[in-house]
Amino acid sequence: MNQCPLQGCYGCRRSEMYRKDLKLCGKCKKVWYCSQACQRGDWTRHKVKCSVSHTQDSISQSELAIEMATRAGGNGTLMLNLELYAVYLLNLIDDPRNATRWVVEIECAAISACNGISNWDPSEFMLNIGEIKRSPSSDLTATLLASGPGGEDSTADHRVNICFLLKAGAECKKVGAVMRSPLLFKITKLAMDMGKENSGDIIPGTTESGIMYDLKMEFNDMVRRDTRNRFKLREFIPPAEGSQARFRPFGHIGFSGVVPLGYSxxxxxxxxxxxxxxxxxxxxxxxxxxxxxxxxxxxx
Structure with missing residues (x-):
């Protein structure tokens, strides 16, 4: 089972914890706790936001995108696509140490879920990812250190921790969040098998080859098709009462309209x-x- 790390328990603030070890708040389903004791202890602080719905005046479109992208980090179904993408982007099959040399930057946006459907509420927004690129980890040392432990070389004990840097906002200059994902051997093997089937489509270390593009589009399509919101990556964000709409339908990323794929x-x-x-x-x-x-x- 894929074990995607989140930022940690919202109660005791322990970091480097895994999704399977954390429990969602049953009411808002947006924050995680390592135990009932932590949840009870944090309730005085959390209850202020637990029942409060966002409006387009209380949260920016960029902040919403980062919040949802961080939430996606705890979902192994979605993270599998990003981890496979990272294997190709960082060329981890040939050199796993690239995971310590490079960071995977992901451009995130909150886009309208209606996508032109006339009877769909235009105030419902969902997560969409755009450009994914690699950046030298040395250029982002301060950001990564501030995010907590886990940036050390993990290849010595046969673990490979991929670092994802989530960004959103005007020209994607706003750093939103950092999440690390331990790459399991079976994911690397799956990437190798997929690479053999699409050998002419992959150029290791490039910005984006065909199969990588498809993995990214499948991620977006899974979120789009999740109309029952099981992933918790859709939210109704109406304008404040008496206020005009502030959110743009497509954020700063154009929706792909991609059809369902069959890779995974x-x-x-x-x-x-x-x-x-x-x-x-x-x-x-x-x-x-x-x-x-x-x-x-x-x-x-």
């Missing part, structure tokens, strides 16, 4: 898993109701 089948697998979980939950609820009904009958 990740979206279908994710939907199938969610359906199984929902069916299991419905069956469990039915059993609980049946037991309660039997107890009530006996009591009578």
């Amino acid at each position: 089948g990740a979206m279908q697998a994710f939907e199938d898993r969610c359906q199984r979980e929902e069916e299991a939950e419905a069956a469990r609820a039915a059993r609980m109701r049946a037991k309660a009904s039997k107890r009530l009958s006996r009591a009578q």
Whole structure:
């Protein structure tokens, strides 16, 4: 299972924790905690924002993009595409040490989810990623150190930590967040297998080859197709009452309109898993109701 690190627990602020070890706030589903004790201890601070809905006056479009992109970092289904992209971009198959030499910069935007659909609420926005490039880690030392531990050379113990730098805003000059992802061997192997099938389409270390473009577009398409918002990467951000709309429909990245791809089948697998979980939950609820009904009958 892919273990994508987040910024850490929102209660005790421990960093370098993994998604599987953290629990979402059941109400807002936007913050993570390592334990119920941490969540209870943080409630006084968090409850102020937990029930508050954003408006286009209370959050900028760039801030929304970074918030959603950071949230995506905890989803292994989506991160698989970015990790495969990074393997090719940094040429990690030939030299894993490139993970310490380069940082993967990702341009993020919050774009309108309606995409021209007449009956869709124009105030619903979703995450979209644009340009992805590599930058020397030496040029970003201060930013990376400020983000917390994990920037050390990890190849000695056979771990490769990819560093993703999320950026949004005018000309993408605003640094939003840093997230690190431990690259598992099976992902590198998958990248090698995909590379063999598309050998004429990959130039290691280039800005973007064909297969890399497809991986990025599949990421965006999975978010677009997630109309039930299971990824939690869609939000309704209306203008404030009496105010004009401040958000641009496409942020600063044009929507691709790409059709569903078939490289990983990740979206279908994710939907199938969610359906199984929902069916299991419905069956469990039915059993609980049946037991309660039997107890009530006996009591009578």
